[in-house]
Amino acid sequence: MGLEHAFGDTAITTTIDSAINWCRKNSVWPMPLGISCCGIEMMAFAMPRFDVARFGAEVFRFSPRQSDLLLVAGTTTYKMATVVRKIYDQMPDPKWVIAMGACTSSGGMYRTYSVVQGIDQFLPVDIYVAGCPPRPDNLLHALMMLQEKIQRGESRSTPMTVAAEKMEQQRLLQIQGVNY
Amino acid sequence: MLTTVVEKLKSQFPQSILAVKEFRGETTIHLKKEQIVDVCKFLRNDVDCQFNYCSDICGADAYTPENRFEVIYNLYSIPLKQRIRLKVTIDESDMHCPSVTSVWPGAEWPERETYDMFGIIFDGNKDLRRMYMPEEFEYYPLRKDFPLMGIPDSIPLPRK
Numbered sequence: 262m263g264l265e266h267a268f269g270d271t272a273i274t275t276t277i278d279s280a281i282n283w284c285r286k287n288s289v290w291p292m293p294l295g296i297s298c299c300g301i302e303m304m305a306f307a308m309p310r311f312d313v314a315r316f317g318a319e320v321f322r323f324s325p326r327q328s329d330l331l332l333v334a335g336t337t338t339y340k341m342a343t344v345v346r347k348i349y350d351q352m353p354d355p356k357w358v359i360a361m362g363a364c365t366s367s368g369g370m371y372r373t374y375s376v377v378q379g380i381d382q383f384l385p386v387d388i389y390v391a392g393c394p395p396r397p398d399n400l401l402h403a404l405m406m407l408q409e410k411i412q413r414g415e416s417r418s419t420p421m422t423v424a425a426e427k428m429e430q431q432r433l434l435q436i437q438g439v440n441y
Numbered sequence: 442m443l444t445t446v447v448e449k450l451k452s453q454f455p456q457s458i459l460a461v462k463e464f465r466g467e468t469t470i471h472l473k474k475e476q477i478v479d480v481c482k483f484l485r486n487d488v489d490c491q492f493n494y495c496s497d498i499c500g501a502d503a504y505t506p507e508n509r510f511e512v513i514y515n516l517y518s519i520p521l522k523q524r525i526r527l528k529v530t531i532d533e534s535d536m537h538c539p540s541v542t543s544v545w546p547g548a549e550w551p552e553r554e555t556y557d558m559f560g561i562i563f564d565g566n567k568d569l570r571r572m573y574m575p576e577e578f579e580y581y582p583l584r585k586d587f588p589l590m591g592i593p594d595s596i597p598l599p600r601k
Contacts, residue, residue, distance in 0.1 A: 339596040340575055346599035374582055374591025375573070383598045 278414055285329070285355070286411035287317040289404070292328035292352065294345065297335030299362040299394040306397035316404055325351040330407070333384075334394075336364035337377045346383055356418045357411070359403055360386045363393040385417035443468050443523055445489045453483055467526060474512075474529040474538055481544040484516060484525070492516040492525060495541065498551035500559035504585040509533045510559055514541070531561055540565035558583035 265274055295303050307313050307321060322328040325348045337345055349358065360380050363369030366389040368378035380386060387410060390403045410416075447461055447468065457476035462469045472480055484492040494517045501511040508530040516525050531538055540563040541548045550572070552563040557572040560581040571578065575596060580587055 339598065340573075342598055373589060374587070377598065383600070 279412075282412050282414050286408040288320075289316075289318040289330045289357075289407070289411070290320045290322050290328045291318055291330040291332045292325050292348065293321050293323070293332050293334065294348065295334045296337065296341060296345075297364070299334035299365070302394045302397055303332060303334040303361065303400065306400045311397040311401060313401065313404065316401070316408065318404055325349070326353065328352060329356050331356065331358045331384075332361060333358065333365050333380055334361040336369070336371055337380050338375050339377055340375075342377050342380075342383055345380065349384055354418060355416045357387045357407055357416055358384055358418075359388045359390060359400075359407065360384075361390045361400060361403070362395055363391065366390070369393060387415075387417050443525060446484075446523070446525060449487060449489060450480065450483070454480055467524065469526040469528060471528045471530075474531065477514075477527070477529055478539050478541055478543065480527070481514070481516075481541045485544055489521075491518045491520050492523075494519050495545040495548050495551070496524075498541075498548055498555055500555040500561055500583065502559060502583065502585045507532060510536075510561060512538055512555060512561060536560060537562050537564050539563070542566050557581070560584070 265272070293300070293303055293307075295301070305311055307319065313319050318330070325331075329352065331345075331349050331352060333345060349356070358380075360366045364371055364376065365380050366386075368376050370393070372378070377383070388403045388407050390399055392399050395403075447470070450470065451458060451461075454476060457473045457480060458470060459473065460471040462471070481492075484490045495514065496517045497515045499513050499515075501513060503509055503511065510531040510533070512529045512531060514527040514529075516527065517523075529538060538561055540552055542552065542563075542565060549566060549568060552566050553569060553572045555561055556563060556566075556569050557574055558581060563569060570576070574582065578596060580592060580595060582591070
């Protein structure tokens with residue numbers, strides 16, 4: 262670009278979106294929702310051994326008003342679903358959701374009347390984490406994947422445009438070789 | 442076998458005891474449900490019984506045409522270190538059972554739980570509300586005719 266040519270090595274140019282997304286992805290503020298045993302692994306993920314601070318997401322906010330990542334860590338019952346949704350609705354945009362563990366993603370081993378068979382029935386989920394419970398490493402990997410997603414400017418909380426939806430499908434196709 | 446306790450009960454309530462069973466050292470007494478409060482009061486107050494701790498009350502669904510439900514009382518005596526189990530049958534046509542909250546105030550919550558899961562109504566329990574299930578839920582999940590995956594749309598989910 263002409264500007265870069267004019268400034269030489271002293272400045273770089275970018276789009277404002279890309280700069281903002283870069284900032285956002287490196288300071289994700291999670292709202293921890295440790296509603297069962299996954300919560301213990303989530304705590305380990307914040308502690309020094311695994312140290313989520315390396316990825317800039319160490320500020321666990323216990324107020325949805327101050328956070329932009331909802332970390333649902335545990336079995337979500339029908340009674341709790343209303344609470345989870347209320348917390349999500351209180352979070353300011355842009356916001357992301359990680360469904361941690363088998364129960365949260367699919368009901369897991371609780372194939373029963375009281376447990377919601379996957380929180381995606383009432384929340385737009387960005388990343389699903391496998392495991393029962395997942396190791397903290399796995400959750401770190403989810404956070405890194407989420408950072409890539411944030412850098413691309415994507416969030417499930419706002420409806421995707423038709424073009425973005427198509428791009429996402431093509432990307433999934435490339436990764437997994439599965440036709441949706 | 443709790444010989445003293447059983448003998449005393451038999452002499453005190455000859456009409457209300459239906460059967461006494463023993464399995465692996467655990468004594469179970471089947472009773473008529475009308476006398477449950479009197480029997481419990483006696484078991485708590487008698488010197489040789491002293492069952493001062495009601496450790497749990499639960500229900501069971503046998504799914505039979507008669508005497509479908511059971512209420513089971515697990516009692517423990519802290520001073521004498523002995524346990525006893527009482528059983529009462531409830532017919533589907535009359536889902537009422539006397540409450541033992543007048544004997545052990547702590548029986549309130551186990552009775553609520555039994556009500557929530559089986560729909561047995563404890564007369565005399567002052568706070569007989571749903572415990573685990575939402576207030577507006579209409580079914581009783583631990584009954585044998587309740588499907589494991591629940592009844593679709595019986596508990597509303599928030600909108601997406």
